[in-house]
Amino acid sequence: MSGRLIYLMGPSGSGKDSLLEAVRERVLSAGGQIARRVITRSPEAVGEDALGVSPQRFEQMLAEGAFALHWRANGLAYGIPRQIDEWLAEGRDVLVNGSRGHLAEARQRYPELHPVLLTVEPQELRQRLLARGRETAEEIEARLARNGHVRLDDESCQRLDNSGSLAQTAEALLRLIRGRACA
Numbered sequence: 001m002s003g004r005l006i007y008l009m010g011p012s013g014s015g016k017d018s019l020l021e022a023v024r025e026r027v028l029s030a031g032g033q034i035a036r037r038v039i040t041r042s043p044e045a046v047g048e049d050a051l052g053v054s055p056q057r058f059e060q061m062l063a064e065g066a067f068a069l070h071w072r073a074n075g076l077a078y079g080i081p082r083q084i085d086e087w088l089a090e091g092r093d094v095l096v097n098g099s100r101g102h103l104a105e106a107r108q109r110y111p112e113l114h115p116v117l118l119t120v121e122p123q124e125l126r127q128r129l130l131a132r133g134r135e136t137a138e139e140i141e142a143r144l145a146r147n148g149h150v151r152l153d154d155e156s157c158q159r160l161d162n163s164g165s166l167a168q169t170a171e172a173l174l175r176l177i178r179g180r181a182c183a
């Protein structure tokens, strides 16, 4: 039986990378996997477990069919390695740090995916992006503006509020996964 694709979305700064890191050990010990994104950003990017590549290398990987999913946002290119298909075929649940703007395309490839939307109070979101200190003030404003016009009216999305404690959000995500995806 195929594993489930847990497609985590949310505004830049809402805590997707932090949440995936917080649940990583328990997801892996339950036989699940967490996809490592490929991003055209410096490998030193603060607070994320992504593979940083040049735009040229990204295009080469894309041409070689290396990605199961890929999209562009925030002036960057993001890719999800095709390895997730092997994991899913092995019956493993796979968590992906996804994009709200790419959900429709992701659904075309994975009709059974489980969408999870991380939400954060707007003012808290701004503070977190500033505190993370990875983007310039201009890039932060652009991300906040993007959040203002990316609309997700998909009622099937499970919503997780990450405005409070990360540990509590992690427990909520694990309950959600156990409830819907893991035996």
Ligand SMILES: Nc1ncnc2c1ncn2[C@@H]1O[C@H](COP(=O)(O)OP(=O)(O)O)[C@@H](O)[C@H]1O
Pocket: 010, 011, 012, 013, 014, 015, 016, 017, 018, 019, 047, 128, 129, 131, 132, 162, 163, 164, 165, 166, 167, 169
């Ligand atoms: N529940 C939380 N409470 C306080 N700070 C958080 C919480 N979740 C994430 N953060 C912080 O907010 C910033 C953005 O988190 P990050 O995981 O990079 O978000 P995303 O991956 O969605 O862009 C980071 O500095 C992170 O440490």
Ligand SMILES: O=P(O)(O)OC[C@H]1O[C@H](OP(=O)(O)OP(=O)(O)O)[C@H](O)[C@@H]1O
Pocket: 009, 010, 011, 012, 013, 014, 016, 017, 048, 073, 074, 076, 078, 097, 098, 099, 100, 101, 102, 146, 147, 150
């Ligand atoms: O379509 P959206 O839902 O707005 O998402 C746009 C992009 O931003 C998110 O990445 P992330 O939050 O990790 O961005 P960052 O790491 O570049 O800040 C998400 O993973 C997408 O790659």
